[in-house]
Amino acid sequence: MLSRSAESMRSVKTVHFTIKVDGELPDVPVKDADGDLTSAGDSKGTAKVTFAGQLLAIEYVLTGGNLHFKGPTGGFTKLPAAFAGQVYDPSAILNPDKGVAKVLASAKDAKTKSSGDVSVIEATVPKDVAAGLVPGISADVKSTFSVDKDNKLKSALFELPGGQKVDIGLTDFDKPVTVTAPA
Template identity: 40%
Template sequence: MSARRIFIAAVVAALFTLAGCSGDAGSQAATPSGPELVEKSAQAMRTVKSTAFTMETEGTPPVQVKKAAGRLNATGDADGTIQVDMAGSLLEIEFFLVGDTVHFKGVTGGFQTMSRSQLASIYDPSAILNPEKGVVQLLSNALDPKVEGEEKIDGTDAYRVSATLSQQILSTMVPGITQSVDGTLWVDKVSSRLLKADLPMNGGKVIVTFDDYDVPVQVTAPAK
């Protein structure tokens, strides 16, 4: 082989080697570490103005609220429905949380009122976006977070993260949780906002999802 061909072959081999190295470095840089990701997500959740949320159970986890769905804004006003286990029977409650007053009704009868603190003893949706209680604190205090991969959640690209989540913080959002949970979180790759949380526990699991971030939410009291 001529010296010219040897030189060309060496240059080509070097270019392929550099391309391979730069590709690996780019891939590594594109995926944040677990601690970096949950901290970035906590910061992103601090700026959320509103969201739609769902909470549902699979199996028989030891929580009183079996299902919830609604809308919430950063001031703490919310509306939606809650399905509560009352001595083995499921009771669905429609609610409108406006200021310090909750307007609610069951399957029959008209609307009644209770205080925000009374609702909080059952389920407090306003805690979700409260930066001192809810998702922000859950993410900020997540232990040993690890990025396990990438998935789509309802068509949105997300990182899947495993972490140990504080019982004390979780219980403000999901009353009845009595221990820390080794859960899974899905974080939007673009916005860093939390899309989903899977919370396994004795007897089953609780799944919480979020969407419609920053879609305006104006909650008004229902007509009597």
């Protein structure tokens, strides 16, 4: 089932995602994020990030090789897209070489916990593969995947050895998404 879902996710062109982080991850200052993403790596949405000990709500647009973000005050600031990787790069989600398709294809010891319209599968994801999606992972990760009847990944919950949890939710597969840089 996970290999079918991996194959199905490789063809996804757009998706709406949510990310929720429970606990502190040393390499990921994002606490939660909500946005739209294209397979080309363009994304727009909102996030809560920890910066200098403060939790900040930001709005972001990632397109054309640039990251545009707006904090609680002022307008958008433009930075090279590489800066997104220092916070969390959502384009990794649909990247076939390191995103959810790779995670699903690499999962080991899969056990189906329930099946139906949405199947729940528990598995272990090797640390190097999981780190492509969630930076800073340094050990194999216990994971729970929810896969719908169309083999689309609806959610992935990663439980890290230190007790932290990262929950990624996916909806609105292949619905039109337009990402344009702010004026």
